Amino acid sequence: MNDGLELELVKLIIDFCNVEDVVPEEVPHDVPLIGPDSPFYLDSLDAVEIVVAIQKGYGARIGSEDSSRMVLGSLTALADFVRRERTDQ
Amino acid sequence: MKLDFPHRQFAHCESGVTANLLNFHGLPCSEALAFGLGSGLFFAYVPFVKLNFLPLTTFRGAPGSIFKKATKRLGIEVKTQKFGNPAAAEQELDRLLEAGRPVGAQTGVFWLPYFPPAYRFHFNGHNLVVIGKEGDDYLISDPIFEETVRCSVADLRKARFAKGALAPKGKIYYIEKLPEQFDFPTATKAAITDVCRVMLKTPVPLAGVRGIRLLARQLVKWPAKMGEEKTIAHLGHIIRMQEEIGTGGGGFRFIYAAFLQEAAELLDNDKLADLSNRCTEVGDLWREFALIASRVCKGRAAVQDSFDDLAGFLQQCAAQEEALFTDLQQAIKY
Numbered sequence: 001m002n003d004g005l006e007l008e009l010v011k012l013i014i015d016f017c018n019v020e021d022v023v024p025e026e027v028p029h030d031v032p033l034i035g036p037d038s039p040f041y042l043d044s045l046d047a048v049e050i051v052v053a054i055q056k057g058y059g060a061r062i063g064s065e066d067s068s069r070m071v072l073g074s075l076t077a078l079a080d081f082v083r084r085e086r087t088d089q
Numbered sequence: 090m091k092l093d094f095p096h097r098q099f100a101h102c103e104s105g106v107t108a109n110l111l112n113f114h115g116l117p118c119s120e121a122l123a124f125g126l127g128s129g130l131f132f133a134y135v136p137f138v139k140l141n142f143l144p145l146t147t148f149r150g151a152p153g154s155i156f157k158k159a160t161k162r163l164g165i166e167v168k169t170q171k172f173g174n175p176a177a178a179e180q181e182l183d184r185l186l187e188a189g190r191p192v193g194a195q196t197g198v199f200w201l202p203y204f205p206p207a208y209r210f211h212f213n214g215h216n217l218v219v220i221g222k223e224g225d226d227y228l229i230s231d232p233i234f235e236e237t238v239r240c241s242v243a244d245l246r247k248a249r250f251a252k253g254a255l256a257p258k259g260k261i262y263y264i265e266k267l268p269e270q271f272d273f274p275t276a277t278k279a280a281i282t283d284v285c286r287v288m289l290k291t292p293v294p295l296a297g298v299r300g301i302r303l304l305a306r307q308l309v310k311w312p313a314k315m316g317e318e319k320t321i322a323h324l325g326h327i328i329r330m331q332e333e334i335g336t337g338g339g340g341f342r343f344i345y346a347a348f349l350q351e352a353a354e355l356l357d358n359d360k361l362a363d364l365s366n367r368c369t370e371v372g373d374l375w376r377e378f379a380l381i382a383s384r385v386c387k388g389r390a391a392v393q394d395s396f397d398d399l400a401g402f403l404q405q406c407a408a409q410e411e412a413l414f415t416d417l418q419q420a421i422k423y
Contacts, residue, residue: 018389035205044333045325045383051338052380055373063343063372067100068332069233 005079016053017046029075047072054078059087091221094191096230096237100337101344102216104129105232106193107156109218113191114264116163116271120232125348126162126276127155128283130341132410133296134304140254141211143326146304148340150287152214152255156193156262158283162276164268172259175246182219182227182261191230192219195260197251203231203238212334213255219245233335277352278421284345285418288410298411305403309396324399325386328379339372346372349417360420364413371409378402 010024013033019040027039034047042050050072051062060082062071071081095112099105099120107123124130131150138145149155153169160167172178185192197213198204221228226239240248249259288297295303304327311320330336337344349365352358381399384390 018387035208044329045386048328048332048376048379048383051332052376055376061343061369061373063338063369067335067337069100069335070098070235 003083005082006075009075009078009082012053012057013040013042013050016049017042027075029079031074033072033075033078054082057088058082058085060085090186091223091228092186092189092191094218094220094230094237096220097232098235099232101129101335101341102232103127103152103155103214104344106216106218106230107159109230109232110156110191110193110264111159111165114267116267119347119351121344121347122351123159124155124341124344125352126280127157127159128280128287129155130284130345131287131296132298132300132340134300134307135295136307141326143323146327146330148331148336148342152195152216153260153262156216158280159276160264162279163271163273165264166266167262168265169260169262171257175250175259178249178259178261179242179246183222185261185263186219186222190263193217193262194219194245194249195255195257196245196248197253197257198248200244200248200251201231201240202244203229203234203240211251211253213251213253213257215248219261273355277355281352281417281421285414288414289418298407298414301403301407301410305400305407308403309400312396321386324382328382328386331375332379339369339375342368342372342375356421358420361417364417364420367409367413367416371406371413374402374406374409378406 006029007024010027013019014022014024017040022040031037031039033040034042034044047068051068055061062068071078095109097109099108101120101124104120104124107127108118108120111118111123129149131147133147135145170181182192194217196215196217197211198215199209199211217229217231219227220230220237225242227242227245229238229240231238249257251257291297291299311323331340332338346365346368349361349368353361353365378399381390381395381402385395
């Protein structure tokens, strides 16, 4: 889907996690957002920052059976989750 | 050979294993229902017991208790075995698989090669279901993963006999017999009563609401007592236990909220639906705590000011949980 959400999410992550030296448009959509393969070099503590930012920005709570491990598995997974669960529109 | 096992991915391993095993035996069960019927929700802060050199902080009951309590309350007969000898442990596992039984097993995550290296840490309370064997590989339904996985006989042996805290000692468990009827309302009430009791009335000040208050009182002193590096290690440990270790977030409070939602329907009790919403709010509060804590760990917040705030958040969590479980106790008395 080309609604620009993936790029919006990349910018949100960069902003909230103080990420430097990453060009938003060049972030791949299919790699984990957390862990050693993350293009942002983020760890599990940063994951909390993202989870809360998603909840506050889009009204989509990552919890219960949608664990952050699954939702932050890739940019595509996160964008799909936000499209499905957002309550801000 | 591979059993026709309905694998589903979940947030939490033991609740997921319990739900998947019940489903295999013809009893549809969500992760939240398994967690709730097993009285999974808890809190304890035990500073003199260390896990990876850090104080034991847990948001759930003891490993194995969810499967044990959920099945007992539903009148399901189960069998649990531990072994001193790895060869005997493998023989019994193979015998059960040949007999068509999926077998739950407690393992050490560090020795499971299908876990990405970043997630392989020394935790011996990880649960999975062995659903078959092909050549030198066991076939495994690990609820943390989207698909079933393979694990060599040698690696599973290491994982089943991992040493250290919570050593599994080859532990396996499986369902032997289901009753003809299930009394979900009685099981649900008993499970809720159990959680309210441990959260409100545990005699030791380390557990339940009193444990949360103890952590608040101790945490505020950490920077002066331990120095910044050790303080950050302690704080990071709490965040991981709360948000990362298969909790579904908010220290299992979101999963418990989903259980209360199901319980509202099972017991036809609207009060439980309201209490489910309050449980979600408590989960959000825990997550706010984790957010400030992660900023401290990452150097994005001033240390001492933030510890006053963090202690304040914990006191709020304790107050809200005390009110929640007091009202929950009342809501199921009718």
